[in-house]
Amino acid sequence: MMLAGCSGDRSILDPAGPAARDVAWLWWAMLSGFGLVFVAVVVAWLAAFRPRAHVERSPAEERRFSLRWILGGGIVLPGVSILALLVFGVPTGQRMLPVTLPGETPPQVIEVVGHQWWWEIRYPGEQGDVVTANHLVMPAGEPVEFHVTSADVIHAFWVPRLGGKIDMLPGRTNRIRLEADEPGVFGAQCAEFCGVQHTHMHLHVEALPREEYEVWLDARRSPLPEDEAHAQARQDFIQHCAGCHRVAGLSDGERGPDLSDIGSRATLGAGVMAMEEGAIARWLATHQSLKPGNRMPSHDDLEDETLERLGAWLENLTP
Ligand code: HEC
Ligand SMILES: [Cu+2]
Known part of the structure; x- marks a missing residue:
């Protein structure tokens, strides 16, 4: 079961950008460090079973002997391990922080808002924001700054192949800088339990060449x-x-995902189903059994014909 996490579109062990490479490197360093500690403990434990001649020690010697173990094993060893971890871990976290040095062009900003249980994506621009949902498109080969927040409860934004995760808090904007080396498609997932449909809060991330x-x-x-x-x-x-x-x-509703380019998306319902012919009509008819408890009321009152007509139109709705 654990090996299943080693590859796929949401694996930290398959980094696709500089921040994720740091994280993966840290993970291997920690795994080897802790592997060594584990082996040392097992060896010491086995050694303790070895029959030995009894050594007579004076009470003072006895005290010095145990003090050595307490100081060495209880203070020096954990102190050195934690220090080593901080030396590697702090710069790794730092590199994901959005710091623009003087003279650098500030990177592209993309805003991501978490909702129960879908993602709103905004591309700020002078002529107003471009808004989409559940499908994030970013330029490849350059750093992108994500400004994340939440419209309701705490969520977390996480694109494992691009870097670390960051909390999405209502009333606050957190920032993280990520970069994709090459164009490609990456999985992202809400990484903070946010209610019954937390599992079905998947985000499709696509990196495209700048043009x-x-x-x-x-x-x-x-x-x-x-x-x-x-x-x-x-x-x-x-x-x-x-x-x-x-x-x-056509409309300005804000309680559900923006549907202006729904026909061009890869999935529906934040990853619950693939976008294919007839998918939207199927979502409209069965979304409360596909994603029970989601915040869209079921439309049992509408004729199948109406749902199909809506589906056929939305499926072709693409700029
Ligand atoms: C009370 C508000 C509300 C109404 C009314 C409503 N929806 Fe929704 N809709 C939502 C919410 C919230 C979601 C997100 C559900 C989720 O994925 O958790 C959603 C999701 C969707 C999706 C999937 C979007 C995506 O990005 O994958 C489609 C398509 C959709 N609605 C179409 C419709 C159509 C067509 C109607 C009218 C028949 C409708 N909705 C009526 C709130 C609403
Ligand atoms: Cu969640």
């Missing part, structure tokens, strides 16, 4: 085209969904 990232972002800045073919679905949406969901140019 492709710009194209991706620009597409989301332009208004969505008129869509006569789905007029009825848009009408249904305004009636039943718009209060909670934003679709750029």
Whole structure:
């Protein structure tokens, strides 16, 4: 079971950026250090069973003998181990802190807001923020500063292949700097228990080359085209969904994920199901059994036909 954590899209042992490499290195150093301590303890323990000739010691000698073990094993050994850990650990943590030295261009900022149980992603810009959900796109090969917070309870932002985790606290913004060496797809997961659907709070992280990232972002800045073919679905949406969901140019709801580019996402429901043909209609009909307790009310009152119409429109909703 433990070996299952050694690879995959959420493995710290498979680092894909400088911060994660430091973390992985620290992990191997700690594993070997503690491995050595373990072996030493086992050897000492076995040695204690060895039959030995009885040594006569005076009470003073006896006291000195035990004092040596207490000082050596109880103070010097842990002191040295903890010092070594701090010497490696503190700079590793420091390197993930967002410190821009004078003369450096400040990195791209991406804001991430935790919600029970989904992720809001905001790309601040002069003409207003671009907003998406559950799918984070970042430029590869350069540091990116993540400003994280929460809209409700404490969550934690963690992209294991890119670096350490950081708490998302309501009313406070924490910062972490991460970098992906190469374009790629990485898994991320809420790393602080936040309620019944904590497990299903997965985030799809995609690093793109800088130019492709710009194209991706620009597409989301332009208004969505008129869509006569789905007029009825848009009408249904305004009636039943718009209060909670934003679709750029159509609605402003904020209680659920922004759906403006839902057709281009990889997953639905923060990783509960893959985005494929018919997936949205299936989510609309069964989301309370797929992700029980999630904050979207079930729409049993709507006809299957309406749900399918909404699904067909949303599936194609992409800038
Ligand atoms: C009371 C608020 C509310 C209403 C009304 C509502 N939703 Fe939602 N919706 C949510 C929340 C909250 C989530 C996130 C659930 C989760 O993943 O935990 C969600 C998730 C979704 C998702 C998945 C989004 C993603 O990023 O994966 C889709 C698609 C969706 N809703 C469509 C609709 C449609 C279509 C309607 C109207 C029929 C609707 N919703 C009505 C609150 C609402
Ligand atoms: Cu959580």
